[in-house]
Amino acid sequence: MTAPTIVPRLNLHDTVTTALRGMILDGVLAPGEKIAERALCERFGISRTPLREALKVLASEGLIDLLPRRGATVAQITEADIRDLFPIMGALEGLAGELACARVDARDIRHLRALHDQMMDSYARRDEHRYLRQNRKIHETIFALARNPALSEMYQQILTRIHACRFILKKCDRDWAAAVAEHAEIMDALAQRDGARLSRLMRDHIAGTSARIALASLDGNEERDAV
Amino acid sequence: MTAPTIVPRLNLHDTVTTALRGMILDGVLAPGEKIAERALCERFGISRTPLREALKVLASEGLIDLLPRRGATVAQITEADIRDLFPIMGALEGLAGELACARVDARDIRHLRALHDQMMDSYARRDEHRYLRQNRKIHETIFALARNPALSEMYQQILTRIHACRFILKKCDRDWAAAVAEHAEIMDALAQRDGARLSRLMRDHIAGTSARIALASLDGNEERDAV
DNA sequence: TATCGGTATTTTGCATTCATAATTCATAAT
DNA sequence: ATTATGAATTATGAATGCAAAATACCGATA
Numbered sequence: 251m252t253a254p255t256i257v258p259r260l261n262l263h264d265t266v267t268t269a270l271r272g273m274i275l276d277g278v279l280a281p282g283e284k285i286a287e288r289a290l291c292e293r294f295g296i297s298r299t300p301l302r303e304a305l306k307v308l309a310s311e312g313l314i315d316l317l318p319r320r321g322a323t324v325a326q327i328t329e330a331d332i333r334d335l336f337p338i339m340g341a342l343e344g345l346a347g348e349l350a351c352a353r354v355d356a357r358d359i360r361h362l363r364a365l366h367d368q369m370m371d372s373y374a375r376r377d378e379h380r381y382l383r384q385n386r387k388i389h390e391t392i393f394a395l396a397r398n399p400a401l402s403e404m405y406q407q408i409l410t411r412i413h414a415c416r417f418i419l420k421k422c423d424r425d426w427a428a429a430v431a432e433h434a435e436i437m438d439a440l441a442q443r444d445g446a447r448l449s450r451l452m453r454d455h456i457a458g459t460s461a462r463i464a465l466a467s468l469d470g471n472e473e474r475d476a477v
Numbered sequence: 478m479t480a481p482t483i484v485p486r487l488n489l490h491d492t493v494t495t496a497l498r499g500m501i502l503d504g505v506l507a508p509g510e511k512i513a514e515r516a517l518c519e520r521f522g523i524s525r526t527p528l529r530e531a532l533k534v535l536a537s538e539g540l541i542d543l544l545p546r547r548g549a550t551v552a553q554i555t556e557a558d559i560r561d562l563f564p565i566m567g568a569l570e571g572l573a574g575e576l577a578c579a580r581v582d583a584r585d586i587r588h589l590r591a592l593h594d595q596m597m598d599s600y601a602r603r604d605e606h607r608y609l610r611q612n613r614k615i616h617e618t619i620f621a622l623a624r625n626p627a628l629s630e631m632y633q634q635i636l637t638r639i640h641a642c643r644f645i646l647k648k649c650d651r652d653w654a655a656a657v658a659e660h661a662e663i664m665d666a667l668a669q670r671d672g673a674r675l676s677r678l679m680r681d682h683i684a685g686t687s688a689r690i691a692l693a694s695l696d697g698n699e700e701r702d703a704v
Numbered sequence: 705t706a707t708c709g710g711t712a713t714t715t716t717g718c719a720t721t722c723a724t725a726a727t728t729c730a731t732a733a734t
Numbered sequence: 735a736t737t738a739t740g741a742a743t744t745a746t747g748a749a750t751g752c753a754a755a756a757t758a759c760c761g762a763t764a
Binding site for chain 2: 259260261263264299302303306307309310311317318319331334335337338340341342344345349398399400401404
C-alpha cells in the first residue's frame with residue numbers, strides 16, 4: 251500500500267487554534283489580557299464549542315492560562331519562565347547542532363552559509379528586523395537538518411512560549427556584536443562537522459542570549475515582572 | 478499581597494483528561510485502539526463535550542492521534558519515535574543533572590543516596606518491578622533538584638509518550654547490570670557535585686537505555702513496528 | 705468617602721440537538 | 735464468488751440551551 255495521500259480535511263477547532271495562536275504571537279492579544287469567549291466567538295463568527303476546544307489546546311501549549319470558572323488569559327511570561335526555558339532551549343539547540351553535524355552534506359552547508367551571509371549583510375546594514383528573521387531561519391534550518399521532528403516541534407513550542415521576548419532583544423550594540431560573533435563560530439563548526447564543538451557553541455549562544463535578555467529586562471522599565 | 482491560595486476548583490474536562498491519560502498509561506486503552514466517543518461517554522457517565530475537550534488536550538500531548546472526521550486512536554509509538562525522543566530525553570537529563578549539581582545540598586545527596594541504595598537492594602533481589610519504580614523515582618528526584626518546573630514537565634511529557642517502552646525494558650541481565658553500573662557513577666558524580674560529568678553520564682545513560690531498547694525490540698517478535 | 709450586603713447580569717461548564725461526513729450493510733452486476 | 739453501487743446507520747463537528755458560579759452593580763451603613 252502506498253503512503254496515504256492526506257487530503258486537507260479541515261475542521262473549525264484546528265483552524266481556530268491556529269488563528270488564536272497567531273493572534274497571540276502577533277500581539278493582537280496582549281499578554282495578561284483576558285480572553286472573552288463570547289467576544290471572540292462573534293469575531294470569528296463561530297460558536298463557543300470549537301473555540302473552547304482551541305483554548306484547551308493552547309493552554310496545554312502554555313500560551314494561555316485557563317483558570318476553572320474564571321476564564322482564559324493570555325499567558326504572561328515571567329523572568330522565572332525565561333530562567334527556566336532558556337537553558338532548555340540551549341540543551342535542545344546543542345542536541346540539534348550535534349545531530350545536524352552528523353547528517354549534513356556539502357549542499358546543506360552551502361545553503362546554511364548562504365543564509366548566514368545574508369544575515370551578516372543585514373547586520374552590516376543594521377537592519378534589525380531582517381536580521382532577526384534570518385537568525386530565526388538559520389536556527390530552524392539547523393533543527394531541520396537534525397532530522398528529528400519531535401525535537402523541532404519542541405523547539406518551536408518553546409519559541410512560541412517565549413515569543414514576547416523578541417520585542418526586547420538586541421537592545422544594545424555590544425550584545426548584537428557578540429551574538430554575531432557567536433554565529434560566525436557556529437557556522438565554522440558546522441562547516442567542519444565538529445559536532446561536539448557545535449553543540450557547545452549553540453548551547454552557549456542560547457545562554458548568552460538569555461543573559462542579554464535578562465540584563466535588558468532588568469534595567470528596562472516596562473511592566474514589573476512581565477517581559 | 479500573599480501568594481494566592483489555589484482552592485481546588487475541579488472541572489469535568491480536566492478530570493476526564495487525567496482519567497483518560499491514566500487509562501492509556503495503564504494499558505486499559507491499548508496503543509492503536511480506536512477511541513469511540515460515545516462508548517467512553519457512557520463509561521464515564523458524561524456528555525461528549527468535556528470528553529472531546531480532553532481528547533484535544535491528549536492529542537496535543539501526543540498521546541492520541543486525532544484524524545478529522547475519523548475519530549481518535551491511542552497513539553502507537555514507533556521505532557522512529559524512540560529514535561527521536563530518547564536523544565531529547567538524554568539532553569534534558571543532562572541538563573537536569575547539571576542544574577541539580579549546582580543546587581543540591583548535603584541533605585539532598587543523602588536523600589538520593591538512600592533512594593539509590595534501595596534501588597541497589599532491588600537489583601540484588603532481582604525485583605524488577607520495584608527496581609523500575611525506584612529508578613524512575615531517582616530520575617524524577619534529580620529533576621526536582623534541578624528546580625526547573627518547565628524542565629520537569631517536559632521530561633514527564635516525554636516519559637508519558639514513551640510509556641509503552643517500559644514493557645520491553647530490562648530484557649537481558651547484562652543490560653541491567655550495565656544500567657546499574659551507570660547509576661553508581663551518576664550517584665558518585667552527584668555526590669562530588671561534578672556537574673559536567675553528571676551531565677555527560679546522564680545523557681549517556683539515556684543513550685544506553687535507548688540502545689538497549691532498540692536492540693530488544695529488534696530481536697523481539699512483537700508487532701512489526703510498534704513497541 | 706469607603707466598605708459591606710444583596711441582587712442582577714454575565715460568564716463558564718456541560719448537556720443536548722442538529723447537520724454532515726464516514727461507515728456499514730444489502731443488493732445488484734460482472 | 736467477488737466487486738461495485740447506493741441506501742441506511744453511525745459517528746463526528748459544531749450550534750444551541752440550560753444550570754450554576756462568578757462578576758458587576760447599586761444602594762445602605764459606618
